[in-house]
Amino acid sequence: MVQYETHEYDVLVIGAGGAGLRAAIEASSAGVSVGLVCKSLLGKAHTVMAEGGVAAALANVDERDGWRVHFADTMRGGQYLNNWRMAELHAKEAPDRVRELEAWGALFDRTQDGRILQRNFGGHQYPRLAHVGDRTGLEMIRVLQDHGIHQGVDVHMECTVISLLKDDGRVVGAFGYEREKGRFKIFSAKAVVLATGGVGKAFKITSNSWEYTGDGHSLAYHAGAELIDMEFVQFHPTGMVWPPSVRGILVTEGVRGEGGILTNSEGDRFMFDHIPELYQNQTSDDPEEGWRYTQGDRDARRPPELLTRDHVARCIVREVQEGRGSPHGGVFLDISWISEKISNAEEHIRRKLPSMYHQFMQLADIDITKEPMEVGPTTHYVMGGIRVDADSQMTSVPGLFAGGECGAGLHGANRLGGNSLSDLLVFGKRAGEYAAQFAKENGVGKVNEAEIEAVASEALKPFDNADGENPFQIQYDLQDMMQDLVGIARSDDGLHNAGEEIHKLVQRADQAGVGGNREYNPGWHTALDLEHMLTISEAIALAALERKASIGAHSRDDYPEKEEPGAGKYNTVVRKNADGEMEVSREPIPELREDLQDVIEEMG
Template sequence: MSGEAPGGIERRQYDVVVIGAGGSGLRAAIAAHEAGANVAVVCKSLLGKAHTVMAEGGAAAAMGNLYPEDNWQVHFRDTMRGGKMLNNWRMAQLHAQEAPERVMELEDWGALFDRTADGLISQRDFGGHRYARLAHIGDRTGLEMIRTLQQRLVALGIDVFMECTVTDLLLSRSEAGDNAIAGAFAYWRESGRFIVFDAPSVVLATGGFGKAWKVTSNSWEYTGDGHALALRAGATLINMEFVQFHPTGMVWPPSVKGLLVTESVRGDGGILKNSEGKRFMFDHIPEYFRKETAESIEEADRWYDDKKNNRRPPELLPRDEVARAINAEIKAGRGSPHGGVFLDIASRRTPEFIRKRLPSMYHQFKELADVDITAEPMEIGPTCHYAMGGIEVDPETELSVVPGLYAVGECSGGMHGSNRLGGNSLSDLIVFGRRAGDAAASYAAGLASRPQISDDDVAAAQASALAPFEVEGAENPYTIQQDLQQAMNDLVGIIREGAELERALEEVDRLKERAARMSVEGNRQYNPGWHLAIDLRNMLLVGECVAKAALAREESRGGHTRNDHPGPNPEWGSKNLVLRLNAEGTGVDMTEQAIPAMPDELKKFFEE
């Protein structure tokens, strides 16, 4: 159903609107459609350009195809340990239990996974996983997942609105204050015209916020839209201090600095060396991983030939540990010529093996850096990659504290705790995408009447979106974004200190003041400056959340490392930080919240 809102604004009506067309958004849309809902998918970019395609290594699922002893209990334990026990235990449990079925479902829908000699879905090793459990398609697993889900989405006839950006969530307001989702306000990026989606259920699947940092694997879309939309609608965020810096991003040439280098390189035998040619990861093994990590080159090399009886190479420690080790080598003056370290698979595998197992990496380095990874090492370094923090949701349904508002994928919080294991992202998308879609459709179907959108709220959303055209100021959105990225990179990076975090918050406040004087020229058609001005509102809010939570958490845990508080603190191991928009709507308030207690039957998995 379509029509016009006041002022000639296009209007569409659905039961469920999914914002974002990555793996979680597509899976949620499919689930909601199959549950009988009328569904639309709204995406900021083009269909097929989701960050899911960057998850190259595989989808983690305890299928036991290579190691029959692998099971959901071991996967659950690995996930909780990787997140340093800050994970929502129920989310981690559901993920581990349901991932194999969701992967098999993808195969039923046409995904072409690599196979074992017995014809089963092949699985590869990844950091932090006890067994090889990543179902993969070379190093293009995310691309195959998107292809499969898109094909099903199109076959089902689900409406898709591409290059359409949501700027505000619209609420049905009541005197009692129990505001519920009523729809979303958006604009077409090409024409600048506005569109209102009437829907009692909205699923946020907008991904992360890495474009607030200077060096990142994320592309232009990742500006924290879902996080900020949820905050302004009344939802809460958790774990925002935990930002994953992937250990291996390209460092040369400058045009591709930060571009992801898949963990599959290390999973297939790649090793890390410093400028002295030393394989340095043996010097950085944390005490709590020593029992299962090889402590000599000989022991590590044997592991690749006899994985059941030898301990894992230290290159396959969880990502936060590897990133910190690389950072330490660079700071000690043992980095590569362009400020990274060396990742070497050429001396470990044949050219044929590398081109077959890592075709995208071979092509990426050959075309972008003129490096043949079958003959020479890669220069890599940590890059801002993934947000563990996000919208607080119910683990069963992915419902936020706002009725009708759901969140899945990277924009949701709780599943990964303080650090995500590689490969858990892809299975996270399909496990909780399905659950969110089912729940959103059920909620919409159970309403006695549809919530109504106020004309005043539509007018306010329109005025907010057009505000940069009305300001007579000298502030350029591109300059503000560059200053924000530099501040977040320098002050809220991989290693943090209290004084620097305080400076970061002061800088964000100054940037907010400058953003209020931000102006754009031209008209609404094809105006990237206007688009960025809208995105900056989200990036500044999210940047404040990250810095504020990082300053409060006076310990080092997972993706959050404090130089002035170098170790984990047991007191902080039992609570999360929750952020919400303040009463004035100009910043965020923060409270502490106890982590839900884990049942005794699950605690036994950690007794060793």
């Protein structure tokens, strides 16, 4: 008989980054009891690493901005594969969500007249990102945390959910374990919100922390929910490339927003070489005009360094492949050059980009006020994820909700920088609100003892197999394989190979073994993570195989065209079939509402 402790809540939120905290605050304010489970300590989740800012059409810096422009920018950035209703709600509600943070104590940088300052970012037509230097995510998570701890939310830190529990087609709770003693916890809940973030740890080079193992995606999939557009994994163009131990750590897009330029080994600003058709009207072909744009000239067009992330990443890969890369396989990102333009450049850079200054100085012995950085693409974000209803954020499984990065739809084929912090506020709130409503309308579900026994015995299996394979080695091999075969350049052959490799890794993971006991055991934790990582890796590879075109963040060497002839616009949908196998299909994207179509046309 398995030992566990039980906790009962109306709403259980899994994940305590921005989306989870915002959901918990909202659900609690609706008057229901809320439990919040997080893998790390409170306030350490990945939101803390977001740098550049939160996108919201506050129109504080440029009054021409508004929800319509933000909506059109988001749709264009996503190559019109976005869930347009989510893009509409997001553009309309983001300003209120940001102002709300100020009411809870956030201190964003200010304009001259004392309002929230906004900065330029890739793909946003006007300065739109509310920010705090380059540590916006820290400010946001701290405000949500410090507000949230006074809202009566019950927090379970360093607790990992292994499986969702279901009864009669509905989610009724979750099975987790706490790290300190390794004991099991059963959460009974009328509604569950997944806010577990992304999947970056499935790749070798990533800006993501150990937590980003696709737990929410995998939990939802195994509970019967659908995953959409999993092929769209964002490779952020600027990660650190040297020294090897810091490879992948993010270099904020804010560097380019402040005037930073990308050059190759020949000293050329290669981003001018190719400007995509969708952006030709908005992008400057003149370096001088580009500089004026970054300095707030309202009539100037953006420099090509501020094109969308998918495009910039591809251009960097092209430069490296064609032999014009930097010494360590990246390109150069230079902000120090602005000393030609402004007198107090050094101080300006340190004030606007303090974390970047610090990061390069400490980890790479590079003074960014004096010399260029070396950068290259790093796995950063997954646009795809759990399919949700746009308004309520409920998945196809009753009682199961998803918000933030693990929910999908808003970003289409590519996410604009800054739209993730706004996403987690807008849809974190909505998920919390509708989960609370669901909890009020539905009774307590029945947790099934046999299901608990089964999950527990599976979870403890690595201890019975102390001579089994080292789970860290399996994880490394998965990361290497995904980087090579499912990374920034993909092909039919590579993806088929990836499918086979994943099946081999599943067999190996089944034989993983760990030593020691259940108390705070990272080996055991890694063994448990493997199931989630393998599930989402398979989903990404399968969806990538299905989309035989190169669009947004998904690049196929064998299908360079943006659209498959006659295929129309569709989502890839991954689900578990009746035999327990993963299958993928295509579903057409619903036709855009007429008034929204008008908005897009109006914005050119």
